Each structure stands twice: as C-alpha cells, then as structure tokens.
Amino acid sequence: MIRTxxxxxxxxALALVTILSLSGAALSVFPAVERITxxxxxxxxxxxxxxxRIQAVYPGVEQIRRSPSGRITAYWFDQGAPGAAVIDPATGxxxxxxxxxxxxxxxxxxxxxxxxxxxxxxxxxxxxxAMLVLSLSGAMLVxxxxxGWRHWFASxxxxxxxxxxxxxxxxxxxxxVLSSTxxxxxxASTFDLLPDGGVLPxxxxxxxxxxxxxxxxxxxxxxxxxxxxxxxSFPYPGDATDVFTLKTDRxxxxxxQGTGALVAWADLTGWERxxxxxxxxxxxxxxxxxxxxxxxxxxxxxxxxxxxxxxxFAGRRGRPRIRGxxxxxxxxxxxxxxSEGGSTWGFAATLHASLTVAGQGVHVGPMxxxxxxxxxxxxxxxxxxxxxxxxxxxxxxxxxxxxxxALDGAPDIPMAVLGFGDRSFPAYCxxxxxxxxxxxxxxxxxxxxxxxxxxxSPQDFARWGRALGEAxxxxxxxSHQPVSPRTETLTLVSRRNYGAEMQAGAAIxxxxxxxxxxxxxxxxxxxxxxxxxxxxxxxxQGSAVPRLYSLASxxxxxxxxxxxxxxxxxxxxxxxxxHERFQRASFHG
Amino acid sequence: xxxxxxxxxxTTALTLxxxxxxxxxxxxxxxxxxxGDGAYLALYVTDASGAYVGSLWMAGGKSKYYEHLSDWYRxxxxxxxxxxxxxxxxxxxxxxxxxxxxxxDALFDAGYTLHIDAAVEDMRDSPNEVAVPLTTAGAGTPVTxxxxxxxxxYDM
Numbered sequence: 079m080i081r082t083x084x085x086x087x088x089x090x091a092l093a094l095v096t097i098l099s100l101s102g103a104a105l106s107v108f109p110a111v112e113r114i115t116x117x118x119x120x121x122x123x124x125x126x127x128x129x130x131r132i133q134a135v136y137p138g139v140e141q142i143r144r145s146p147s148g149r150i151t152a153y154w155f156d157q158g159a160p161g162a163a164v165i166d167p168a169t170g171x172x173x174x175x176x177x178x179x180x181x182x183x184x185x186x187x188x189x190x191x192x193x194x195x196x197x198x199x200x201x202x203x204x205x206x207x208a209m210l211v212l213s214l215s216g217a218m219l220v221x222x223x224x225x226g227w228r229h230w231f232a233s234x235x236x237x238x239x240x241x242x243x244x245x246x247x248x249x250x251x252x253x254x255v256l257s258s259t260x261x262x263x264x265x266a267s268t269f270d271l272l273p274d275g276g277v278l279p280x281x282x283x284x285x286x287x288x289x290x291x292x293x294x295x296x297x298x299x300x301x302x303x304x305x306x307x308x309x310x311s312f313p314y315p316g317d318a319t320d321v322f323t324l325k326t327d328r329x330x331x332x333x334x335q336g337t338g339a340l341v342a343w344a345d346l347t348g349w350e351r352x353x354x355x356x357x358x359x360x361x362x363x364x365x366x367x368x369x370x371x372x373x374x375x376x377x378x379x380x381x382x383x384x385x386x387x388x389x390x391f392a393g394r395r396g397r398p399r400i401r402g403x404x405x406x407x408x409x410x411x412x413x414x415x416x417s418e419g420g421s422t423w424g425f426a427a428t429l430h431a432s433l434t435v436a437g438q439g440v441h442v443g444p445m446x447x448x449x450x451x452x453x454x455x456x457x458x459x460x461x462x463x464x465x466x467x468x469x470x471x472x473x474x475x476x477x478x479x480x481x482x483x484a485l486d487g488a489p490d491i492p493m494a495v496l497g498f499g500d501r502s503f504p505a506y507c508x509x510x511x512x513x514x515x516x517x518x519x520x521x522x523x524x525x526x527x528x529x530x531x532x533x534x535s536p537q538d539f540a541r542w543g544r545a546l547g548e549a550x551x552x553x554x555x556x557s558h559q560p561v562s563p564r565t566e567t568l569t570l571v572s573r574r575n576y577g578a579e580m581q582a583g584a585a586i587x588x589x590x591x592x593x594x595x596x597x598x599x600x601x602x603x604x605x606x607x608x609x610x611x612x613x614x615x616x617x618x619q620g621s622a623v624p625r626l627y628s629l630a631s632x633x634x635x636x637x638x639x640x641x642x643x644x645x646x647x648x649x650x651x652x653x654x655x656x657h658e659r660f661q662r663a664s665f666h667g
Numbered sequence: 668x669x670x671x672x673x674x675x676x677x678t679t680a681l682t683l684x685x686x687x688x689x690x691x692x693x694x695x696x697x698x699x700x701x702x703g704d705g706a707y708l709a710l711y712v713t714d715a716s717g718a719y720v721g722s723l724w725m726a727g728g729k730s731k732y733y734e735h736l737s738d739w740y741r742x743x744x745x746x747x748x749x750x751x752x753x754x755x756x757x758x759x760x761x762x763x764x765x766x767x768x769x770x771x772d773a774l775f776d777a778g779y780t781l782h783i784d785a786a787v788e789d790m791r792d793s794p795n796e797v798a799v800p801l802t803t804a805g806a807g808t809p810v811t812x813x814x815x816x817x818x819x820x821y822d823m
Contacts (some may be wrong), residue, residue, distance in 0.1 A: 141791060153791040160814045162791060178703050178789045187704070195756075196728075268729055276734045278741060311737065314795070323737070 080222075084215040085390060091208035092383050098205045099379035101189040102257065106373025108182050109147055110366040116149035117166040117173060119304045125324070126299035129310055131170025133293055136161070138315075144307040146364030151176045167304060199265060206261035209379075213254045216247050222446050226477050237392065243385040246378040253375030260360035267353055274349035279330060279342035287318045288336025296338035302326055327354075398427040400442050402434055406452045409441035412491075416445040416463040416475030416509065421534060422498050426462050428558040432543070436552045445475035448482070450489040458525050459491050460546075461513055464498040469508030479516055488522030494549075496542060497530040500626075506530070525549055565617055566592060586630070688772040692806075692823050694723065696783065696797075697763040699817040703787040705757030706815050707732055708764065709739035709750075712801070715778030719743065723781070724766050725750035727757040735786035738794035775801050785815045 119128075128150070133139050136154040142165075143151045150165040152172070163172025191198030223244065224232045230248055234241045266272050293299065299310075306326045313320030313335050321341065322333035331343040346354075362369015406412065411433055415426045426442050433440045445461065453459070466472040471479065482488075495517070497510025507530045514528040526549055531538040536558050547554030568589040577584045608614070613626040698706055707727030712720045719742035727733075730747050734740045743749045758764045783797040796812040797819045799805065809818040 155813070160791070180702070183704065183789075267731060270730055275731055275745065278734070278744065281741065311792075 080215050080218050084212060084219055087208045087211045087215075088383075088386050089390065091205055091212075092387070094201065094205035095209050095212070096380050096383055097192075098189065098202060098209065099254075099376035101185055103373040103376040105182070105185050105189055106362055106369040106376070108179070109362040109364075109369045112145070112147040112149055113366040115174075116145075116147050116164070117168070118148055119150075119167045123167060123304045124300050125302045125304055125307050125310060126294045126296055128165075128167050128170070128304050128307075129299060130292075130294040131167070132165055133170075135170045135172075140312050142307070142310045144304065144309070146358060147366065148305075150304070196269075199268065203262060203265040206258040206265070209254055210258040210262070213251050213258065217251050220244055220248050220251075223473065223476060226480065237389075239385040239388040239392065243382055243389060246382050246385075250375040250378035250382070253372045254379070256359060257372055257376065260356045263353070263356045264360055272349060272353065274347070274353040276330070276350060277344050277347055279332060279344035282321060282332055282334070282341035285319060285321060285334050285341065286336030286339075289313075289316075289318050291334070291336055291338040296322075296333060298324065298331065298333055298338075298340045398424050400427050400430055403430070404439045404441045406441045406443065406449070406456075407454045409439045409453075410455060410457045411438050411440045412453050412456045412459045413440060413442040414445040414448060414459065414461045414475075414478075415442065416461070416472045416478065416513075418464055418466045418472035418474075422462050422464045422472075425498070425531070425534075425539060425558055428539075428556055429460070429462070429543070432554055432556055436550075436554060445471075445478040448478050450485070450491070453489065453491060456491050458550075459489070459493040460525070461493065461495045461510075462498065463495060463507075463510040463513055465503075465505060465507055465509040469505040469512065471509055475509065479512060482513075482516050482520065485520065488517065488520035490523070492523040492525035493517055494524070494526035494546065495528045497528065498534070499530060499532065501532045506532075568592070689769040690772060690823055691767055692770040692821055693765060693767045694781075694819070694821050695763060695765045696758070696819045697817045698758055698760055698815050700761045701787065701790065701815050703760060703790045705759045705787075707736060707757050707786045708796075709733075709736040709782075709784045710766075711739055711742070711782055711784075712774065713742075713780050713782060717780075720779065722749045722753065723768060723770075724764075725754040726764055728754060732786065732788070735792045736784035736794065737786075737792055738782065739784045770801075775803050777801075781821070783812065783816065783819065785812070787815065 129142060132142060132152050136152060136156070138155040139152055140155060141153045143153075145151070150167055151162060152165045153160070153162045153176075155161070162176035164174040164176050165171070166173045187193055189202070191202060194201070221227045221230065224230060234244055263272070267274055302324070306328065308325040308327060309323070310325075311323040313322060318336070320335070322335060324331050324333060327346075329343060329345040332341050333339070334341050358364040359368065362372065413426050413430060415422055417423050430440045430442050445463065463475060464472045495510050495514045497507030499507040499510070510528065510530065517524075526545060529542050529545070531542070539558050540556050543554045543556030570587060571590050572588045574586045575583065608629055610629055612629050614629055616625050616627060618625060694710065696708060705727070709725050710723040712723065714720050722739070722743070730745070733745055733747070755764075779801045781797070781799050781801055782795055785793040785796040791814060793812075793814040796814060796816050797810055799810045799819065799821075801821070803823070806821055806823045809820040811818055
C-alpha cells in the first residue's frame with residue numbers, strides 16, 4: 079500500500095518534481111549571494127538616521143525598502159525622472175543598480191508557474207503535493223526497511239541503486255517535506271485561500287496640515303532600528319494631507335509629516351506572521367543558510383528519481399508478479415515472506431497460486447508488514463523465511479521479531495514456519511529458527527512444525543507442500559521452478575591444486591574478466607562489480623540452483639578457492655571471513 | 668463581454684446624479700519596457716475633493732498584491748468587491764491595455780480625475796502613476812506616466 083503510494087506518484091510526477099527541485103536549488107543561491115553582497119547596516123542604526131542620510135543624497139526620495147537579506151533600496155524622482163539604487167546605509171548613497179536580476183526573475187517564474195500563468199501554478203502545486211506524498215511514504219518505507227524509526231540511520235545493504243536512494247532520502251526528506259509544505263501554503267495564499275491579507279490602519283481623521291518636520295527628529299523613526307524596517311513611503315511632495323507610511327516587521331503605521339507623530343498603527347495579524355515565516359522558510363530570504371541547505375537537499379531529488387526508476391525496473395524483473403493477491407483483511411491464509419534477494423518470493427508465488435487454485439483467499443506480503451490486528455478473517459499464517467548472513471533477518475523481514483515480541487499475546491491463528499537456506503552455511507535457516515522459537519515463547523499455536531528448504535530444492539518444497547495439504551485437508555501439489563538467474567560465461571585461466579596430501583584438497587581457480595566496452599562501463603551494464611569476500615554463483619550443468627564460491631581477489635581477475643571434499647568434489651564451503659561480507663544474496667534469499 | 672461587465676459594474680459603482688446619459692469611452696494604456704514582470708494597474712476615479720468615487724478597471728488577478736497599489740488600496744481598504752467583474756490580467760512590459768467602457772456624461776467636465784496606480788513585483792510601487800482630469804477637451808491627448816506607463820489616453 080505505502081509502496082504503491084510511493085511508486086506511482088514518483089513515476090508520474092518524476093519530471094515535475096525534478097524541474098521543481100533543480101530550479102529551486104538554483105534559486106536557493108540568490109538569497110545567499112544577496113546576503114553577502116548587500117552593504118550591511120551598522121548595529122543600532124535607526125530608520126531616522128537612514129532616511130535622513132538618503133534624503134540628503136536624493137531629495138526626491140519616495141520610498142525606502144529593506145529586503146529580508148538586509149539590502150536597502152531607495153526609489154526617488156529627480157526632475158521628473160524615476161531613479162532607484164541599492165543604498166549603502168553608512169552614507170545614504172547608491173552603490174549598485176536596483177534593477178531586478180533577470181536570471182532570478184526567469185527562474186522564479188519558471189519555478190512558480192512554468193511561464194503558464196495560473197494553470198502552471200496549479201501544476202507546480204500538484205508537483206509539490208506529489209513531493210510531499212513521496213517524502214512521507216518514502217520515510218515510512220525507510221523506517222520499514224531499516225526495522226523501525228529508531229534505526230533511521232542504520233547501515234544499508236543491497237543493490238547500489240536502492241542503497242543510494244535511501245542514503246539520499248533519509249537526509250533530504252526533512253528539506254523536501256519543509257519545501258513542499260511551505261510551497262502548498264504559498265500557493266494557497268496566492269489563490270486567496272488563506273485569510274492572510276494585509277490590514278491597513280484606519281486613515282487618520284486629522285493631520286496637522288503642515289509639512290517639513292525633520293526626518294531625524296521623528297520619534298517613531300528614532301525608535302525603529304533599521305533591522306526591523308520593511309518599507310518607508312514618503313508623502314506626495316506638496317500634499318499636506320498625506321502622511322509617511324512606515325512598515326516594520328511588527329505592523330504598519332502612518333506618521334504626520336508636520337509633527338512627526340504616529341497618527342495610526344495596525345499590527346500584523348497572526349495569519350500574516352505565519353505566512354511571512356513560511357515565505358522565509360521556502361525562499362531562504364532572511365534565512366540564506368537555511369535556503370542553501372534546502373537547495374542542497376533538493377538536488378537529491380533528480381538522483382532519487384533516477385535510482386527510484388532503476389529500483390522499480392529491478393523490482394519488476396526480480397520479483398514474480400503475484401496475481402489476485404487478496405487484501406490482508408479478507409484473506410484466509412496470510413503468507414509472510416522474508417527474502418533478501420527475491421528468490422523466496424518465487425516460492426511464495428507458487429504457493430499462492432496453488433492455494434488460490436484450491437479455493438483459498440491468500441494474501442502475500444513481506445514479513446516486515448506483519449500486522450496481526452488486520453488479519454480479520456485469517457485462519458492460518460505461513461511464514462517463508464530466508465536468512466541473511468549469520469542468522470540475521472533478510473531485507474523484507476526487518477522488524478518482524480521486534481513486532482512479534484512486542485505483542486501482548488500471540489494471535490490465535492495457527493502458524494507454520496518454513497525456512498530457506500543452505501546446509502553448508504553454519505547458520506542454516508537460523509532466522510527461521512529464531513522466528514519459530516519466538517512464536518513458541520509466545521504460545522502461538524502451531525500449524526506445522528518448523529521445516530527447511532535446502533538450496534531452493536523443488537523436491538523439499540513439494541514434500542513440505544504435501545504436509546501442508548494434509549494439515550489443511552486439501553491436496554496441494556507445489557511444483558516450483560526456480561527462475562534461472564542471468565548468467566555469463568567466464569574463461570578459466572589457471573588452476574592450482576593443493577592440500578591433497580592432507581586429505582583436504584582445494585583448488586584455486588583463476589578466471590579472466592570479460593572485457594567491458596566503454597558503453598557498458600558508462601552504464602554499469604557489464605560484469606557485476608565485486609570485491610574479495612563476495613560470492614560467485616556457478617551454475618552446474620543440468621541444475622537450476624547456483625553453487626556459491628567465495629572470491630579471493632579483486633580487480634584484474636576473478637580468483638576463487640574451491641575445497642575439494644572427498645565425497646562431493648565441488649561442494650562449496652564457506653570461509654569464515656567471507657561469510658559476513660557476502661553481498662549478493664541469491665543463495666540465501 | 669468585458670465591456671458589458673464593466674458597464675454593469677459602473678452603473679452600480681458610479682451612482683452619480685443625473686446618470687441618464689452615457690457614452691462608450693476607450694481607455695488605452697501602453698507600458699514602457701521597464702524590464703520586470705507584468706504590472707498590476709488600478710484605474711479609478713476621484714471627485715473634485717479627491718474622494719474616491721469608483722473603480723473602472725483592475726489589471727491583475729491576485730488580490731494579495733493589491734496593497735502595492737497603495738492609493739487605491741487606502742481609498743478602498745482593499746475591498747475586492749470594488750473591482751468584481753472588472754478585473755483582468757496584469758499587463759506585461761511594453762504591452763498595451765485597451766478597455767472600452769460606458770461612462771456617464773456627468774463624469775466629464777465636472778472636476779473628476781482618473782487615476783492609475785501601478786505596481787510590479789520586486790520593483791517600486793507607483794501610486795498615482797497617472798492622474799488625468801476627465802474633460803471632453805482632453806480626450807485623445809496622450810499623457811505620460813511617472814514610471815511604468817509610456818502613455819495613456821481616453822477616447823470618446
């Protein structure tokens with residue numbers, strides 16, 4: 079369910095969120111640049127001093143504005159011609175052009191509406207909503223994968239694309255949630271859906287009717303530090319009824335130009351304050367560092383888009399489609415799968431198909447999704463559990479044992495556990511054994527005793543299926559054909575035998591690596607990457623199940639050590655050090 | 668359609684003595700290339716004492732920006748019902764806005780003044796960009812704005 083909520087918005091909105099995040103990341107630089115380049119105000123400088131200095135240089139000044147970055151801009155008329163400049167508050171003189179930055183304007187309009195007006199704004203808001211859904215569903219998936227919220231930063235295993243996707247996501251998700259929520263708020267504000275409009279003070283009924291009170295004597299301006307200024311608008315020249323309009327980060331007021339008195343004032347409303355804070359959090363204007371951090375996090379979106387699509391493709395290839403999967407609340411049989419590499423899902427699909435043919439309603443799901451309270455109509459739970467490494471839970475079973483142990487009592491639904499593993503590993507089906515032991519400790523009724531499938535043996539599976547059929551009083555024939563993995567042919571370069579005199583024969587086989595073309599290297603399509611300690615699976619002729627050998631060396635060639643045992647000449651033995659570093663889990667999974 | 672709506676609005680907004688006769692008036696506003704986003708323009712009328720009488724047109728659809736049309740905003744308190752049905756898109760730099768309205772004869776040669784407030788995002792607010800007395804003699808005479816408007820004229 080959550081995965082669906084993550085996958086489809088992700089694939090559908092991929093282009094939109096990529097555009098949003100790239101343009102957003104580019105925009106995040108501007109407030110920081112403005113913050114650095116804007117002439118800064120000396121501490122304690124008041125609006126009175128500033129306005130007086132500016133008026134001395136530009137007698138026709140009409141408006142002074144301070145942006146959240148601290149940049150001060152003055153607008154004036156000089157003999158009928160409009161002028162504007164960025165002001166150095168120390169002198170009151172202009173130091174730079176106040177013309178809007180064209181690149182910034184272009185990017186802002188692109189980011190906001192794709193130059194498509196209101197339709198574009200709505201499309202971009204939909205993109206932000208998709209990003210929010212993706213962030214939240216993704217966070218839940220990360221928590222599930224890691225085995226709980228407490229393990230948010232736990233180290234990751236598995237294919238590179240999936241790891242990279244989660245590595246980026248668990249850092250960037252905070253920024254993406256923040257940026258997308260604030261974006262939705264701002265769109266709502268733009269479309270007048272929020273009551274955050276400005277409130278003006280009521281017009282002063284009486285003004286002194288005089289003009290020319292000195293700016294640097296006005297009490298309100300003397301009390302207002304420049305850091306609080308938003309805007310100071312001057313009265314029309316010669317119009318004695320007009321007033322100074324002062325906007326600060328607390329509200330708006332009118333000042334009498336004849337006496338300097340504050341004749342009206344209106345505070346910002348609560349909604350306005352919230353909207354302004356949200357604007358700051360989204361744009362980084364007034365919080366340039368935060369803006370840069372959010373921009374960096376947004377850059378993770380394209381990378382997550384690419385890796386996400388790769389994961390989706392790999393998932394489509396690697397896991398069999400389960401047709402007619404019943405919802406957990408309606409199924410009589412719940413199949414829980416703990417798999418690392420995906421092969422156990424194949425078994426689950428076979429079992430699901432056979433049980434469905436026998437008239438059962440079956441739900442297949444990962445063990446990590448274990449939720450007994452949802453199994454309203456379940457009559458049995460069947461757990462198919464592989465093992466990862468030295469008895470650890472495989473990827474799709476993260477958190478299962480914690481959740482089971484946290485239950486007050488075991489569900490009153492009989493359970494059967496079937497382990498998948500390889501007898502030549504020391505921790506054969508260790509995770510399945512742990513699950514069975516935990517269930518027993520909780521007095522969970524047993525449907526079938528713990529059983530194990532050695533090296534994906536179809537015979538073992540069929541035998542277990544008959545036992546299950548007897549327990550259910552139905553005839554159940556499970557014929558599972560493991561899906562053959564994609565293989566490549568390697569050339570044997572050399573072989574060295576030793577240890578024969580110790581009755582523990584071993585051979586070191588050295589293979590040449592297939593030469594990768596430039597294109598394969600760029601796309602990562604060639605021979606899989608590996609390091610010493612990884613396992614290589616070799617398919618014997620006539621068998622669908624690969625045998626795993628540990629790799630002993632790195633880059634230039636493949637080298638593996640084979641123990642020749644007396645009874646079975648080429649069965650693999652694990653070397654102790656290799657076991658923990660075993661990465662490609664086709665064997666156990 | 669626009670002019671029909673405008674007429675409806677005007678007959679309600681500009682309730683004036685002797686509003687029996689009206690004639691179509693075309694208002695043409697051409698902006699200069701000020702190098703910014705589309706300008707918001709408020710066209711409204713004040714009487715001889717400078718009191719707000721009614722709005723003729725609002726170019727710009729997002730009411731949260733109306734406060735930057737500061738004279739119009741102070742005169743109306745930001746009341747969007749003043750421009751209901753007579754609101755259009757903002758006007759891009761270098762573009763023209765042409766609207767035709769039925770204006771009461773009584774508005775002309777009676778001390779009424781037509782004002783335009785202009786504002787552009789991240790640029791200066793320009794209240795009272797244009798203030799032109801409504802007279803029959805002044806019709807067709809272009810007026811230059813202070814910052815954004817290259818010329819404005821009304822033709823009968």
